[in-house]
Amino acid sequence: MLCRQLDSLPTSHFPSLHVKMVKYVLTGATGVLGSRIFKELLQTVPASDIAVSLYNPSGPSEEIRASGVEVRHGDYTQPSTLVTAFSNATKLLIISYPSISLSRVELHKAAIDAAKTAGVEHVYYTSLAYADDSLAAVMHSHLETEKYLKASGLKYTIVREGMYNEVWPLYLGVFDLKTLEGEGELTLPIPIGDGKIAWAAQDDLGAGTARILAAPSGYENRTVVLTGSRATSLGEVVAKISGVLQRKVSLQIVPEEMFVQYQTGKLPEETLRGP
Ligand SMILES: NC(=O)c1ccc[n+]([C@@H]2O[C@H](COP(=O)([O-])OP(=O)(O)OC[C@H]3O[C@@H](n4cnc5c(N)ncnc54)[C@H](OP(=O)(O)O)[C@@H]3O)[C@@H](O)[C@H]2O)c1
Numbered sequence: 001m002l003c004r005q006l007d008s009l010p011t012s013h014f015p016s017l018h019v020k021m022v023k024y025v026l027t028g029a030t031g032v033l034g035s036r037i038f039k040e041l042l043q044t045v046p047a048s049d050i051a052v053s054l055y056n057p058s059g060p061s062e063e064i065r066a067s068g069v070e071v072r073h074g075d076y077t078q079p080s081t082l083v084t085a086f087s088n089a090t091k092l093l094i095i096s097y098p099s100i101s102l103s104r105v106e107l108h109k110a111a112i113d114a115a116k117t118a119g120v121e122h123v124y125y126t127s128l129a130y131a132d133d134s135l136a137a138v139m140h141s142h143l144e145t146e147k148y149l150k151a152s153g154l155k156y157t158i159v160r161e162g163m164y165n166e167v168w169p170l171y172l173g174v175f176d177l178k179t180l181e182g183e184g185e186l187t188l189p190i191p192i193g194d195g196k197i198a199w200a201a202q203d204d205l206g207a208g209t210a211r212i213l214a215a216p217s218g219y220e221n222r223t224v225v226l227t228g229s230r231a232t233s234l235g236e237v238v239a240k241i242s243g244v245l246q247r248k249v250s251l252q253i254v255p256e257e258m259f260v261q262y263q264t265g266k267l268p269e270e271t272l273r274g275p
Pocket of ligand 1: 027028030032033053054055056074077096098099100128161162163
């Protein structure tokens with residue numbers, strides 16, 4: 001059965017069905033965070049110690065190809081691919097599935113089960129650095145995954161990744177950058193209220209996670225949080241934009257329902273109302 005499924009894969013991306021012993025298997029290696037972790041890990045350990053569990057239908061990135069690391073096929077929505085992709089490995093990095101929906105928990109659980117079946121020793125999971133009492137579905141899926149991983153019996157490290165610097169427009173009311181091209185005063189409606197975020201650069205999160213992954217010990221059965229060293233409010237972010245543009249920019253804090261009305265038709269329903 002497994003052989004039949006493997007036979008049906010596009011073999012150009014996956015030249016060998018016999019997976020060798022490696023120390024690290026990385027998922028998500030062509031993505032925003034995973035590509036940075038991959039790049040950093042390559043500076044620290046030999047390429048022969050790394051394999052990539054690749055989903056990307058376009059195939060490996062140029063960087064992965066050039067590195068010569070082993071490329072295996074792994075699709076969270078097809079758990080049978082994961083056991084082979086994760087096998088003969090000591091450490092596995094599970095990058096969370098890119099979705100804000102609670103239903104991604106099932107994909108994460110299947111990946112953890114596959115790691116167990118494949119005989120992986122230590123699973124590293126990229127979670128999110130919100131509070132434990134968050135009401136957001138995006139965080140609940142992480143908390144449920146964390147709980148499942150802790151109960152799995154596998155050695156684990158949970159890396160709660162801070163908020164990307166690069167996504168600041170999202171938090172400014174899903175701010176459209178084209179608005180910056182205009183002139184005159186700019187008012188940005190945001191729902192409910194302002195708050196502080198310890199933003200972190202994607203490069204720094206990638207580098208920090210890779211170092212945790214490569215550390216010979218010290219992170220077993222621990223949850224670590226990676227964030228920036230200083231929290232900044234949206235008001236402060238807006239003041240910076242204002243200074244750069246030499247244009248008056250201000251926040252307008254509005255009730256949730258008013259914000260939803262303002263953005264209806266501009267943003268997907270799931271973004272506005274939650275999954
Ligand atoms: N901390 C923050 O501020 C922040 C912001 C945005 C998103 N996130 C979350 O952080 C996590 C990492 O995302 P990212 O920023 O690196 O996003 P990304 O660039 O969208 O990449 C996520 C990875 O998901 C993998 N993927 C997609 N579908 C898959 C499938 N069916 N099976 C296996 N893998 C699949 C891809 O792996 P391949 O490379 O193998 O194709 C891709 O590289 C996601 O959960 C994302 O939602 C965090």
